[in-house]
Amino acid sequence: ISGTYGPKCQGKEVRDMMTEEHAVAGVNAGGFVDVGGVGTGGQPLGIVIKGGHLKAGSLEKTYEIIGFDKSNKLMVGNMSASKALEIGIRDAVTFGPILVVNGKASEISGTGGGLNPRTAIGQRKDGAVLILVIDGRQVSSLGANYRDLINVMLEYGAVNAANLDGGMSSHMIYEGKIITNPASLYGTRLIPMAILVKENNDK
Numbered sequence: 234i235s236g237t238y239g240p241k242c243q244g245k246e247v248r249d250m251m252t253e254e255h256a257v258a259g260v261n262a263g264g265f266v267d268v269g270g271v272g273t274g275g276q277p278l279g280i281v282i283k284g285g286h287l288k289a290g291s292l293e294k295t296y297e298i299i300g301f302d303k304s305n306k307l308m309v310g311n312m313s314a315s316k317a318l319e320i321g322i323r324d325a326v327t328f329g330p331i332l333v334v335n336g337k338a339s340e341i342s343g344t345g346g347g348l349n350p351r352t353a354i355g356q357r358k359d360g361a362v363l364i365l366v367i368d369g370r371q372v373s374s375l376g377a378n379y380r381d382l383i384n385v386m387l388e389y390g391a392v393n394a395a396n397l398d399g400g401m402s403s404h405m406i407y408e409g410k411i412i413t414n415p416a417s418l419y420g421t422r423l424i425p426m427a428i429l430v431k432e433n434n435d436k
Contacts, residue, residue, distance in 0.1 A: 260427065260428050263327050264279065281425065282300060282323070287318065297310075306360075331395045336391075338387060352405075
């Protein structure tokens with residue numbers, strides 16, 4: 234997470250969160266208050282859970298949750314924060330829609346505004362995590378709709394998968410370098426949380 238949350242707070246860039254957490258890769262995650270596309274990234278929409286602690290959101294309200302439990306299993310679905318914590322979800326954000334559940338494509342109405350930059354996350358049966366960023370709103374890449382994301386996730390064997398925040402926030406950083414082309418004219422944005430990848434140092 235970027236830090237303290239609230240209307241007057243400011244988010245951080247994914248790169249800065251990666252540095253703080255000693256991560257090798259990172260992407261944007263859940264949504265945030267972004268009036269007119271000029272939000273400061275300090276106020277998440279929905280919940281944020283980190284390390285088993287609720288950092289934003291209500292315990293009893295139901296959210297579309299995307300997160301990992303203590304055994305690193307990706308959990309997706311509608312539930313309250315209290316339920317998420319009860320079943321052992323360690324880290325989670327709110328966004329959607331859910332794309333794949335138990336290896337089957339979800340029935341989704343609409344396209345999410347048509348072709349746009351997208352970020353999504355999924356997990357295969359063997360536990361491998363799939364992180365997808367598709368550039369959009371550019372000559373080189375118009376973007377993707379929800380069906381496109383589902384097709385890619387199923388092609389790569391996702392058992393569960395979900396759409397994350399997209400648009401101008403979508404980007405991926407690997408080893409300190411942006412390896413996608415953000416749609417924002419100003420480059421990477423200040424956001425409230427990110428999904429980070431750390432090296433496994435277990436022998």
